[in-house]
Amino acid sequence: MIPTLGTLTLAVAAVACVAVVISSLSAARFDSRGALRAARWGLVGYAALITIASAFLVTALLQSDFRLEYVASYTERALPTGYKLAAFWAGQQGSLLLWAGMIAWMSAFAAWSRSSNRGLGEAVTLGVLAVICGFFACLLLFAANPFEVVAGAVPADGRGLNPMLQDLAMLAHPPTLFLGYAGFAVPFAAMAGALAERRTDARWLVDIRRWVLFAWLALGIGIIIGAWWAYIELGWGGYWAWDPVENASLLPWLTGTALIHSMIMQEHRGVFKRWNVALLAATFILCIFGTYITRSGIVSSVHSFGESLVGTFFFVFIIVLLIGSMGIIAWRWWLLAPQRRLASLLEREGVVLIANVVLVLMMLITLVGTMLPVITRTFMPNEITVDQSFYNRIVAPMGLALVGFMALAPALVYGQQAGRRLGRGLIVPVVAAVLVTALVIGLGVRNVWALLAAFFAALAASAVAVNFLHSLRMERAHAQVGWVSAAARLLDSNHRRWGGFVVHLGIALIVIGFAWSSLFPEKTTHQVTPGQTFDVGRYSLTFKDLEEQRRENYTAVVAVVAAVLPDGTTIDVSPERRFYDKAEESSAQVAVRSGLREDLYLILAGWEAGGKVVALQAIINPLTIWIWIGTGVLTLGSLICLAPRIGKAAGVALNGGKRHAEDITKDMRAPATNRSSADTGEREDSRTSPRRPHRPVLEPASAAMFNPADSSPTRLSTGPA
Amino acid sequence: MTRIRTKLIVALLIVGGAVAYLVQAGVRGGWVYSMDADAFLQRTEFHDRRVRLSGKVAWENVESNPASLMAKFDLESNDQKVPVVYRGPIPDMFRPGHDVVIEGRLDAEGVFQADVLLTKCASKYDEASPHGEGETMMEADQ
Incomplete structure (x- = not known):
């Protein structure tokens, strides 16, 4: 039943996409509202069908229906239920179904959330979404059908899930990553619609900025969860190996990061229009390209998947997307001319432009490095690969330079005076960063990369702190409220500015974690007998015994190790080696004890003489935990950006009713005063009513906005003079 | 302007x-130049450089000692073999008959000294799972 129904559902879904394409074309041609509504309903129908197909696969997985090749390949009866579910995205077909499902729901949601949009642009947007959805439906149907039936007799038990994938992070990593990939489809389609409709102002960017930020956030979290998974599961002590599959997910994140920043410039200033559409197209195509690299096995990688028809499908689709995007951008090239020119390299646009160039170069270098084996294999007698040091020597220093640009952000303003203000705003942060760096040198660190990382991270953090404190003081004086409510008002006054700076703080923490854990890990190997005590860094470890334990679907050989921490407490750090029933090899399960200062990372490397001698590899990874903490901060910051403004009512509530009514009325009058000049950037939302993001957007080139004399509000953003 | x-x-x-x-x-x-093991034997110009070799772990002469972080084996492709000594943590999936990628250089005795050993962890992802059952597990039997 399920195999037939599943395949049938996919076929109907593919037909639904064709229908949506046809109805959006006719909506575009005849300006028909009915056709547009049909296209919307069609996308929702497609999402429902993909959901039904997914439900079939979930049912088959949970019921261990081994008639399905996919179920037999990736599960077994003894697998815990959670991992049976996770097996949904363990293999090629299932993970493509997940991708398709994510895109389907995003498209359906976009179709409805934009349901007030009409006309040619919306028809094109829906049509492009339907083409993307249709590609996945056809891919599933013809090249990667998860409902394929096993050849021959139905096996009594499945082959089991890859032990490496039997980890909690596995439940979260692929869906989050795919959510990010799929999230960029909607802005991409909206771009096609806006260009078709000749809408090259910033309004369409305002429509999609939450989508872009959401996709960027999901992609970033997905990448970091993947790194964490590698850290605790692959057992080599690191979290990032510049593997092609890892690089593939990094590429769209880099262009997405550039896009988030340059979109703001277009919104405020009407510049970078061509750059933005190109970045957005590149980001989505790189998402598809990342899946292509992962799923086609074109670059031999430690993750490689089998080569198949899937690769061809993706290759053709990428070519179509490339030609289509370049065509539509070229078609509207002259409409995308900038509305004003750069006034100074030290104003926001200048710095964002240079940082964007660095981001795009990072992406290109990573792309070339990743594809080099394929390029050289095709065009040269010898295949050339690059190892990790290639990326560490090129991309890592560029990343550090970016942190330097990031540190300038709080002190940056628009306009002619920007350079001078930047200098003034940076005095205190530079002093703070120099002090921090001196302190780090005092602690004995001499590595120049570590010192640079410390300097830039401290600069970034103190620039944000100084700017926030300064604005807080102004806010407090202006509103005559307490520190806490002033802080709340300030944060709420401009979510994107302060949320963005919280993201920057998160990045600074992550960079410190990257720098220390990759520059200063201490690896030691110990051959020990039961009862023996040995020292690793500041820890005293005692190997007690080697135990065998039977668990759900594997047997674990556990080296029971007790560690005495520097503060005298004893904890259990017992690395394992697991022999899964259905796996040919054993797999290591590391023991990690994370602390704010360092991680103690223990691997059971092997044993001799029936367990009388055990080899343990110990790694002290300094500051690794700050990568994960920084990711939490980054997520918090992005959520602040995404959250709608709470507004005046909340301000009153936060204030505990201390404010007088006249203050409130004064605030309500505030929009009339010209405080929210776009020149300040950060104040543009602050004194206006909550629903007024369009004002600076529609007319970014009006003369009043970059009048150098109009500088009074700008003081707010530059820190102490 | x-x-x-x-x-x-x-x-x-x-x-x-x-x-x-x-x-x-x-x-x-x-x-890093990369090539198959047999191509490497033919091309002497690469014998004094760091290269990346791919091939299969030959069935005979495999000595793997995870406790001392060392493995000796022959890397095989197209019936030609390169003797290899690898030092470092032995990956979980290192075993005879598996495809591996190694990185290092040839020493004066003609033994390839590797410090990178990557196994292709793909058997569960590939279309087919061709390996037989019941072989000894490298790490467990010693």
Whole structure:
């Protein structure tokens, strides 16, 4: 039943996409509202069908229906239920179904959330979404059908899930990553619609900025969860190996990061229009390209998947997307001319432009490095690969330079005076960063990369702190409220500015974690007998015994190790080696004890003489935990950006009713005063009513906005003079 | 306006120059030729360089000692074999008959000294799972 129904559902879904394409074309041609509504309903129908197909696969997985090749390949009866579910995205077909499902729901949601949009642009947007959805439906149907039936007799038990994938992070990593990939489809389609409709102002960017930020956030979290998974599961002590599959997910994140920043410039200033559409197209195509690299096995990688028809499908689709995007951008090239020119390299646009160039170069270098084996294999007698040091020597220093640009952000303003203000705003942060760096040198660190990382991270953090404190003081004086409510008002006054700076703080923490854990890990190997005590860094470890334990679907050989921490407490750090029933090899399960200062990372490397001698590899990874903490901060910051403004009512509530009514009325009058000049950037939302993001957007080139004399509000953003 | 354009070009040239400098440093250090084991035996010009070799772990002469972080084996492709000594943590999936990628250089005795050993962890992802059952597990039996 399920195999037939599943395949049938996919076929109907593919037909639904064709229908949506046809109805959006006719909506575009005849300006028909009915056709547009049909296209919307069609996308929702497609999402429902993909959901039904997914439900079939979930049912088959949970019921261990081994008639399905996919179920037999990736599960077994003894697998815990959670991992049976996770097996949904363990293999090629299932993970493509997940991708398709994510895109389907995003498209359906976009179709409805934009349901007030009409006309040619919306028809094109829906049509492009339907083409993307249709590609996945056809891919599933013809090249990667998860409902394929096993050849021959139905096996009594499945082959089991890859032990490496039997980890909690596995439940979260692929869906989050795919959510990010799929999230960029909607802005991409909206771009096609806006260009078709000749809408090259910033309004369409305002429509999609939450989508872009959401996709960027999901992609970033997905990448970091993947790194964490590698850290605790692959057992080599690191979290990032510049593997092609890892690089593939990094590429769209880099262009997405550039896009988030340059979109703001277009919104405020009407510049970078061509750059933005190109970045957005590149980001989505790189998402598809990342899946292509992962799923086609074109670059031999430690993750490689089998080569198949899937690769061809993706290759053709990428070519179509490339030609289509370049065509539509070229078609509207002259409409995308900038509305004003750069006034100074030290104003926001200048710095964002240079940082964007660095981001795009990072992406290109990573792309070339990743594809080099394929390029050289095709065009040269010898295949050339690059190892990790290639990326560490090129991309890592560029990343550090970016942190330097990031540190300038709080002190940056628009306009002619920007350079001078930047200098003034940076005095205190530079002093703070120099002090921090001196302190780090005092602690004995001499590595120049570590010192640079410390300097830039401290600069970034103190620039944000100084700017926030300064604005807080102004806010407090202006509103005559307490520190806490002033802080709340300030944060709420401009979510994107302060949320963005919280993201920057998160990045600074992550960079410190990257720098220390990759520059200063201490690896030691110990051959020990039961009862023996040995020292690793500041820890005293005692190997007690080697135990065998039977668990759900594997047997674990556990080296029971007790560690005495520097503060005298004893904890259990017992690395394992697991022999899964259905796996040919054993797999290591590391023991990690994370602390704010360092991680103690223990691997059971092997044993001799029936367990009388055990080899343990110990790694002290300094500051690794700050990568994960920084990711939490980054997520918090992005959520602040995404959250709608709470507004005046909340301000009153936060204030505990201390404010007088006249203050409130004064605030309500505030929009009339010209405080929210776009020149300040950060104040543009602050004194206006909550629903007024369009004002600076529609007319970014009006003369009043970059009048150098109009500088009074700008003081707010530059820190102490 | 032209002044700002000149400044911009200069700034981009500086960025480009810095990146070009990094790239050439990266290429010098991180650029590795890779080939199959049999091709490597033929091409003596690569015998004094760091290279990346791919092939299968030959069935005979495999000595793997995870406790001392060392493995000796022959890397085989097209019936030609390169003797290899690898030092480092033995990956979970290292076993005879599996495809591996190693990185290192040939020593004076004609033994390839490897410090990188990558196994293709793909058996569960591939279309087919061709390996037989019941072989000994490298780590467990010693």
